[in-house]
Each structure stands twice: as structure tokens, then as C-alpha cells.
Amino acid sequence: MSVHRAPDAEEHLPYLEAHFESETRFPWIKVVGYAGSLVLTLVAFWAVSAHWMSPTALLAFILGLAVAQAALQLGVFMHLRESRGPSWQIAGLGLGLFIAVGLVGMSIWIMLFKSGVS
């Protein structure tokens, strides 16, 4: 086979350092992650059904739970740090999420038309 180039020995990017998962025993971490994801879902469901807080606070609360859930999926299930050479996907995903949040937030802000001239 042809290896195109040697591993990227010169690059030192501490935040993107690759790390492979090497579980040999039963993957209890995945079971725990699964249980955690169920708990987060049910808490959100309960909080909304029971009108636990004011609607605005509740929206912030369930969005927070969703972010926690996404972090859990990325951390436990998605092998985020696995790569040969630096884990470029972390940089790509980080920038992508930053822009995604900006896109949604700014679009809402812009389309509110809070204007004296429109």
C-alpha cells in the first residue's frame, strides 16, 4: 500500500492531539452514557409537562439539557478524538458549531425587525 506521507511529527497542537479508545473489557462507559441520555430526555420531558418554571426559564433549561445531551453523545459515542495526526475534526466541528449558533441567533435577531424605520 502507499502511505502518502509520514505522520505529522512536526505539528504540536495540544488541543487536537489524537487519542484512540481502547476498551478491552465490556464498554460500561457506553451503558452509563446511554442511561445518562435517557435521564436527560426524561427530565426535560417532565420539566415541560409539569410546567416546572416560567416558559422562558424552561426554554433555557431544556436547551441546556440538549447541549449536555449533545456533549454526551460526542464524548461517549462519537470517538471525537480519534485520528492519525491531529484530530482536525475537533477544529472543524468547533468552528462549525460556532457559526451554526451565530447563524441561528443572528437570524432571529435580524428578522425581529425591531426598528423605527421599517
Next chain:
Amino acid sequence: MPAFVPYLLHTLFPPTVLRPTEIGADVLIVATGVIIVTVLTRQKKWGWLWREWLTTVDHKRIAVMYLIAAIAMLFRGGVDALMMRTNLALPSVHFISAEEYNEVFTTHGTIMIFFMAMPLIFALFNAVIPLMIGARDVAFPRLNAVSFWLFAFGALLFNISFVVGGSPNAGWTAYPPLTELAFNPGPGENYYFLALFISGIGTTITGINFLVTILRMRAPGMTLMRMPLFAWTTLCTSALILFAFPPLTVALGTSLLDRLFHASFYTLGHGGMPMMYVNLFWLFGHPEVYIVVLPAFGIFSEVVPTFSRKPLFGYTAMVVSVVAIMVLSYGTWVHHFFTMGAGPSVNVFFGLSTMLIAIPTGVKIFNWIFTMWGGRIRLTVPMLYQLAFIPTFVVGGATGVLLATVPVDYQLHNTYFLVAHFHNTLIGGTVFGLLSGLYYWWPKMFGYKLDERQGKWAFWLFFLGFWVTFGPQYLLGLEGMTRRLWTYPLGLGWHALNLISTIGAYGMGAGFVVLVYNVVWSMQHGERDLTGDPWDGRTLEWSLPSPAPEYNFARIPVVTERDAWWAMKARGETTAVRVRPDEISALELPRNSAMPFFLGLGFFVLGFGLTFRWWWIAGLGLAGILGAMLWAGFDYEDRKHVHAEEIRRIEAALGRLEA
């Protein structure tokens, strides 16, 4: 005659495509087609064309195909421009009708951005990037061919609208409600949305491809901070494509749902919001401006050091400013619709963020000037374009800062001032840059130089023509002439400036003709490049023969510093690129595939069917797409084995084998 024949004829050839211009285009298309088919058949070249070109996955050949398509599209877009300028040359000239004028300014803008600038950029990415970073190909060669064919069939779909069914006519931005089905029932806008959707998928794949190529396939030792600047700008452009094309895809897709399946996203009734389309479009559209201009910045950062014989001044500052431009370009999109009235806070935020971009751009301009400072400058054609770029782009940037000032924008929005401003940046930046790069890398792509004297003629015609065209347009804008105006009466004081502008446009057209003549003449008589390094270059692509062999590098070079090839020459180590016979080992190279062509064809058929709402044709296209994807999934023979002996033979023929 069966009953469906008149229906079919009327749908495909309504009166709008039977005007003199369209009939003229028909004749031209048929004549060109007949000539091509005759020549290919006479010379028995069909098999060669299919095996060597249409099914190729070699980045260097894909580059050539992109280049040919881009020049053809430059011709089409240029003819559109000349038709507009002819109509505006004098007051009340009705050379083309108002309806046709709408179509022509729509196709001019769309073609120049999506089907001329983008493929020309990808031509240079493909031709240069793997050679520059010491790689044997791009990360995903077969997907690279998929990108090309999605672009090519998307461009074909867009261009046939002119003669089959009717052109789009709502401007290159295709704002609703101008595109709402109720107000624009013809197939034209369907063509627009589908063609851009299809070529947009291809562009997204290209972005992923070059991002990963640069991140993962650099030669050993070529750290990020040792990369040539063109590789840096390609990296940032690819990242911009990744983040900018999805909003466009959604804007186009939802518009199609409105038009084809009666959704209510941007309709005037049912709660739709046309301005939300505008928001999504410019979420793409502003980064797109930087997608087309960053590669030009990269080209100049290669051209200036080479022809000044000095390393690039302020390399780190250049890298930082490119990255800053990339990130900032996401926060400025509202300046395209300040007049929507989102409110003072929104407009001030986006006005300031727009002005902020001028800072890193200014840093780059100064660094190019300081690179030239004290250098031994050679005034070649690539360098002339760079020297023309600096003042032209500075004026474009400065008028951009003017337009970013919200109250000024309320006055100048959608006037010829704006038209002149963005042509200043798009031609002065992108086109000058790409032409500079084309002349610079032409010997690497084809093995011969373009004639310098003819090139200088083309340059002066194009450069002076540019200023004669667009200089007066600033004044016209200040005098209140609005954009997309079909004609104007005498007595507004616009006629003299318009006439000058039209003369300039024909000057640019003459420049294009000389450019094409330059290419054709040089094919026969141009100076052959036997050294592989005709300009005394600095980066790795000049260490290879021109054109490079299929595998690029017989042995991947090891990089120890910036401007790797220059450093090797300075140390007298140029023999390092020669290889001993025993150093050569067999290679696995990507194998040609017909899948990308058929995938593109499937998308074309799907697009054509949807344009006319002929669902069974669309279904056929969809089946073709899924079939091609299955083919790709089950094809495990995507690489071919090349024996060491074969490579030794090629290297020996190139005179690069150590005895």
C-alpha cells in the same frame, strides 16, 4: 400529428426563446456541436476523449476541464454584458427588449459568479495544490471528478435555459416575490434553483476535498507555517465553502419547495417572509465574495515573491490576516440589505463588522508592497495583473467601506455606484488574480509559456477597458442611475457617461479576444518549458517537470523550511529531486471511473425533469443517481497498480533519473 407534440413544442420553445438573439445562439450552438462531433469522429477520438478525459480522476486533467468550461462561460457571461452595455450606450436604444434585458442581467451575474469564477478557482486549486504541498493527488480523487461533473452538468442545465423553455429573469440573487410561482410561472427560475443546487453540491464536495488534502496530505516537514500562502488561502477558501454553501443549499431547496410543491416559505400569503430568503442567501453570499477573492490573494502572494526575488514580507501577518478575513466574513452579511430596516442596532453591528474586514485586507496590501520594496522586479504578465490589482482593489475596498456606512448605503443602495463597487472588487480582485495565476501556472499545466507580448496587449486592453467601463459608473450611481435599468430617456445627463462605459466594455471584450488568441497562438508557437522552472520559482511545483507526470512525485520531497524549492536551489541541492532507480517503488494510483460522469448525468436528468414538472423524467434521473451511488459503494477496484519499472521509464524519459 399526435396531440402532445404541439404541447411539447410550446413548452420547450415558447416565444421567449424564439427571438433573434436566441435563434442566433441556437445556430451557434448547433454549428459548434457539428464541428466538434465531426472532428472527433474524423480523427477517431471518441474513445480517447472518454478514456483520457471524461472518466479521468487525475487532478491535473480535471483542472484542464474546469479551465475550458470557465473560459467558455466567461465568453457567455461577457456576451451578456456586452448586450446590456449596447442597450445602455445611448438613451432609448431598444436593442433588446426589457424582458430580455432582465434575463441577460440575471444570467450574466449567475454565470460569472457560479460558472466562471468558481470553476476557474477550482482549475487552479486542482492544477497547483497537490504539486505545491508535495502530494500525489487530492484526498478523494473520484469525488473530485464527481465535483467536476456536478458543476459541468449544473452549468449545462443553466445554459440550456436560454434556448429551451426560457431564461431565469429575477436577478442573480433570485429574490422572492420575483421568483414566486404566482408571479413567475415559467421554467426559468426552476432552472436557476436546480442548476445552482446541483453545482452547489459539487462545490461543497470540492471544499471538503481540498480542506482534507491540505490538512492531511502535506509532504513530511511541511508544517502549516511552512506552507506556501496559496495553500493557506485554499485552506481558508475550502473552510468558507464548508460553512457558506449549506445556507445557500437550504435557501435554494426551500425556494424549490415553494415553486414545485406549494410550500409557503417565501410566499406573500400564508405567512411567508421573502426577506428570510434574502437573509439565508446572503449568509452564503457574503462569504462567497471571500471564497472568490481569497484565492486571488493567495496567487498574488506567490507571484509577488517570485517576480521580486524576495521572500514574502510578513508571512505570519499574511496568515493571520487570511484567517481573520475568513472568520470575519461570516459576520457581515446584513450589509447587503441594510435598507430592509432591521433596525439601527442590527445595521450598526453589521456596518462596523464590515469596516473591520478592511483592516486585515489592508495588512495584505501593505505586505505585497513591502515584498516588492527593494526587490528585483520583473514586469511579466502575472506581475502586471498584480500591479493593476493593487489600486483597483483598493478603490473597490474603499467604496465598500463607504457603502458599509449605513446612511450612505440608504442613498447608494442598488445604484450604479454599487455596480461599480462590486465589479471593482470582483474584476479587480478575483479576475485580475485568476488571470495572473493563469499566466503564472500555465507552463506548469501545459508545458509551454503564453506569449508575453500578446499577453501584455490583452492585459492593457482589459485593464484600461475595466476603468473606462466602471469609472463612469460611480458617477452615474451618484447621479441616481439605478441598477438593472433597461433603458433611459435623453435629458437625465447620463448619456455621455454611459457611452464611455460601453466603449470600455468593448475594450474588455477585445482584451478577451486577444487572450484567447494568445492561448491558441502559444499552443503552436509558445516557448516550451523544458526545465520545469521557467520563472525561477520558489515553491515545490516548480521542482517538477512541466507538465508533471501522472503520479506527480516519484519520491515525495522532505521539506525543511518555507519556499522549499528556492531553498534547495540556494543550497545547490537541486539534484535532490532526481531519484536513483533503486529509490523508486511501485505506486497505487487512483483508477479512472465513469461513475462521476453518470452521477452528474443523473442529476442533470433529475434537474431537467423537475424544471418542467415532468415527474417521470425526474424519477428516471433519481434512479440514475441512486444507481451511480450504489455503483460507487460496491466498487472496490478504485486504485490501480503502477510498476516501479514503468515509473523508472517515465522518469528516465524526463531526464530525472540519477545514473
Next chain:
Amino acid sequence: MSQAWPEMEEQTLPAEFAHEEESIKITGFWMFLVTDVLIFASLFSLYAVYAGRMGGEPNPATFFHLGPALAETLLLLTSSFTVGLAIWFMRRRQVGAMTAWLVATLVLGATFVAIEAREFLGDIQSGYTWHQSAFLSAFFTLVGTHGAHVTFGILMALTLLIQVARRGLTPVTARKLYTFSLYWHFLDVVWIFIYSVVYLGGRLG
């Protein structure tokens, strides 16, 4: 490239990373996922802006059915867990267990799609089509795009099962299974936001 299992010095890496060109494809797939993040972000922005722009349908608090949405969430979370197990068994080269967990994943995914389709059809039968309002256009397109992704994922995995049956676990099939798992987890994450913003958020009024 050789189809054989990698040699000793590359044994430290999982099979799908053992060959440089296969590991490059994994990086490429991540970058594709980044573009998909932006696709869904754009659709979310449409939904958020259009949230109040209705055309006669009942307001979201009564329009959305929380029960089916909760069931869909639990199904997708479970399938995310099962595909994680499939990859774990793949790395232990236990093809049988891997196939079983992958099939379980697909069954869960198909059930998810079925519930969503039933909900959509019910809405349409009640006369709530996307023609009716910008809000419903955004709702059906956001949720439907996710559903189409899941459906495409199921079809993709079926072709992968055929490839594994024919070729066994090779660096290439392992890489394809690995990227499928990334895709599936990613769709799970997107669904979490749909569940939180559209369904639970809609209940907040």
C-alpha cells in the same frame, strides 16, 4: 490496496485507521458532517423565525403530539447505543455480534421513521399541509429533512451489511461501518435539538 488485515506494526491502530488513505476518508466524513450541521442550523433558523407565523392551524401546544415525540427520542437514543456496541464488537472482530447490533439499530431506526411518517400523514389528513403556513413549511421541512437522513442511513447500512457479508471485515468495510456510526450518532444529536426546540419548546407556547 491490500484487503488483508493490517500487519503487526499497525495493530496498535483500529483497522479503520490502519491505512492512511482510509483514515483520511474518516477526516473527510467529519467535514461532511460539519456541512450537515450548517444545513440543519439553516433549517432551525427558518423554524425559529417562522415559529409564530401560522395560518389557522391549532397552536403548537396542541398541534404537537408529545407522546410519539418522546417515543421517537427513546428509540433514537437506544439505536445510538446499539450502533456504539456494534462498533465496539467490530473492533473486537466479532462479526456476528456486530451484525446483530447493527440490525437492531436499523430496526429501531425504521420504527422511528414509521412513527414520524404516521404523525405526518395524520397531520396532512387533518388538513394541516405545508401549503397552509410558513410555520408548517418550516416544521415539515426541518423534521422531514432529519427523517430523510435517517431513511438514507438505513439504506446505506443495508448496503454495508451486504458488503460485510461478501467481504468480511477489512480496513475498507471497517472504515465504512465506522463512518456510518458517526453519521448515526450525529442524527441522534440533531434529533435531540428537534425534540427540545420543536416539540418541548412548542409546548411552552
